Amino acid sequence: MITKVEHIGIAVTDLDQAEKLYEKLLGVKPYKRETVENEHVITSFFKTGETKIELLAALDDQSVIKKFIEKRGEGFHHIAFATDDIEKEMKRLKSEGFELLHDQPKRGADNKLVAFIHPKSAGGMLVELCQEINNGHKK
Numbered sequence: 771m772i773t774k775v776e777h778i779g780i781a782v783t784d785l786d787q788a789e790k791l792y793e794k795l796l797g798v799k800p801y802k803r804e805t806v807e808n809e810h811v812i813t814s815f816f817k818t819g820e821t822k823i824e825l826l827a828a829l830d831d832q833s834v835i836k837k838f839i840e841k842r843g844e845g846f847h848h849i850a851f852a853t854d855d856i857e858k859e860m861k862r863l864k865s866e867g868f869e870l871l872h873d874q875p876k877r878g879a880d881n882k883l884v885a886f887i888h889p890k891s892a893g894g895m896l897v898e899l900c901q902e903i904n905n906g907h908k909k
């Protein structure tokens with residue numbers, strides 16, 4: 771089941787500058803920065819009530835964020851929905867005809883298992899599913 775919008779992902783070129791901008795915009799400081807090596811990104815998180823804002827900057831030239839910004843510029847990157855059972859949700863979405871970018875959930879930022887849906891199959895939106903790691907969930 772999808773339970774809420776967990777966060778909105780925003781691609782940025784300069785993480786320091788973007789943190790200052792979003793700090794002014796939201797009136798709160800980022801609560802954490804985290805590097806996700808396997809995704810080649812550095813992330814910074816803001817809490818905005820129930821939902822978070824995730825800033826994503828490229829860690830190196832192999833980063834999909836770098837390619838994304840070259841193509842589309844900075845700004846909206848993905849929407850992330852929380853789910854209470856990511857594997858079940860992936861199966862459901864696959865059976866509904868959505869194209870998942872990978873078969874197994876993978877480790878994402880902010881202590882989450884994540885899976886992405888290809889924007890081609892989701893009306894141009896990059897959609898992330900995420901599930902908090904804990905609650906005795908495997909992996």
Ligand code: ZN
Pocket residue numbers: 777778779824848850898
């Ligand atoms: Zn995300």
